[in-house]
Amino acid sequence: MKKIFTILLAFIFSAGSLTSNAQSDIPSATLPKWVSEKGYWVVESNKNTPKECTVYFYNNNHLVVYKEEIKGKKLKLNRNKTLLHLKVVLEEAISNHEKGSWAHQNNRLIQLLEE
Numbered sequence: 001m002k003k004i005f006t007i008l009l010a011f012i013f014s015a016g017s018l019t020s021n022a023q024s025d026i027p028s029a030t031l032p033k034w035v036s037e038k039g040y041w042v043v044e045s046n047k048n049t050p051k052e053c054t055v056y057f058y059n060n061n062h063l064v065v066y067k068e069e070i071k072g073k074k075l076k077l078n079r080n081k082t083l084l085h086l087k088v089v090l091e092e093a094i095s096n097h098e099k100g101s102w103a104h105q106n107n108r109l110i111q112l113l114e115e
Helices: 002-024 080-099 108-114
Strands: 039-045 052-059 064-071
Touching: 039 080, 052 080, 064 080
Parallel strands: none
Antiparallel strands: 039 052, 052 064
């Protein structure tokens, strides 16, 4: 009877330690590749005119650092390639803003989308 009791206690202690280790192995949530740590962008569009939209690029202080109007081209926000292009333009705009230069980027997003 003592053997069964000690085996049962050993099993309970080992099972308790396994569950506590398993919870620490949960991976933390990772951000998608198209999300920038420097800021964010917002697309303003209209259902009646799908080939016209305005993209606003903001830094983390919620200041508009760049604005681009897109006309004659539908912006497909469900494509990873488009989202990565938005990230590239955002980071360029923020770096230009941090340098203090308001250099015109002359439809940088449209250039990237046409490549």
